[in-house]
Amino acid sequence: QKEVEQNSGPLSVPEGAIASLNCTYSDRGSQSFFWYRQYSGKSPELIMFIYSNGDKEDGRFTAQLNKASQYVSLLIRDSQPSDSATYLCAVIGDRGSTLGRLYFGRGTQLTVWP
Amino acid sequence: GAVVSQHPSRVICKSGTSVKIECRSLDFQATTMFWYRQFPKKSLMLMATSNEGSKATYEQGVEKDKFLINHASLTLSTLTVTSAHPEDSSFYICSAKGVSSYEQYFGPGTRLTVT
Numbered sequence: 001q002k003e004v005e006q007n008s009g010p011l012s013v014p015e016g017a018i019a020s021l022n023c024t025y026s027d028r029g030s031q032s033f034f035w036y037r038q039y040s041g042k043s044p045e046l047i048m049f050i051y052s053n054g055d056k057e058d059g060r061f062t063a064q065l066n067k068a069s070q071y072v073s074l075l076i077r078d079s080q081p082s083d084s085a086t087y088l089c090a091v092i093g094d095r096g097s098t099l100g101r102l103y104f105g106r107g108t109q110l111t112v113w114p
Numbered sequence: 115g116a117v118v119s120q121h122p123s124r125v126i127c128k129s130g131t132s133v134k135i136e137c138r139s140l141d142f143q144a145t146t147m148f149w150y151r152q153f154p155k156k157s158l159m160l161m162a163t164s165n166e167g168s169k170a171t172y173e174q175g176v177e178k179d180k181f182l183i184n185h186a187s188l189t190l191s192t193l194t195v196t197s198a199h200p201e202d203s204s205f206y207i208c209s210a211k212g213v214s215s216y217e218q219y220f221g222p223g224t225r226l227t228v229t
Contacts, residue, residue, distance in 0.1 A: 032216045043223040
């Protein structure tokens with residue numbers, strides 16, 4: 001069983017600030033990590049994935065992975081009110097019966113206020 | 115990103131009837147599809163994993179005779195809720211994974227209300 005921990009928040013930041021979302025995972029052998037955004041009443045949307053240690057940038061989003069510390073984070077620069085959502089961290093099962101299955105954290109609720 | 119559709123987006127049915135939900139990958143071949151349910155303000159709960167051409171693998175506590183899953187092609191999986199009851203009312207979401215990637219893409223979800 002893979003455990004994925006997230007601070008449930010709520011995290012509240014002003015418009016234009018950097019929002020920092022954190023996630024830790026229990027299985028040291030995990031290789032693939034994902035961030036999903038879920039608006040209220042909607043399904044999750046994949047916004048970032050990262051497989052290697054270090055940073056990966058895509059527009060205003062940066063995912064950071066530190067496998068030694070079993071830590072993955074998501075930074076949102078220049079936060080906008082439209083970024084207000086629940087952010088889900090997920091780790092993928094990579095062997096046997098868990099192959100391909102996503103293990104989700106409970107999600108961090110982010111509010112960006114104007 | 116890849117596109118996954120679900121149909122219907124909303125359905126209301128009477129207790130005791132069956133409802134079929136379709137999940138389609140529109141621009142890629144999905145060897146594996148996953149079915150989730152989500153109650154309001156709760157986490158996603160994986161119900162089953164469906165591989166094309168084989169029987170679905172159900173999570174503990176999910177009744178396979180009640181939630182029938184068929185994955186007959188690389189672009190279509192269906193979930194049938196049989197003999198639905200009000201407690202089956204929920205948001206059902208599918209996701210799909212391609213042949214050579216780890217990324218999973220979610221459909222828009224189906225909101226089921228059983229009266």
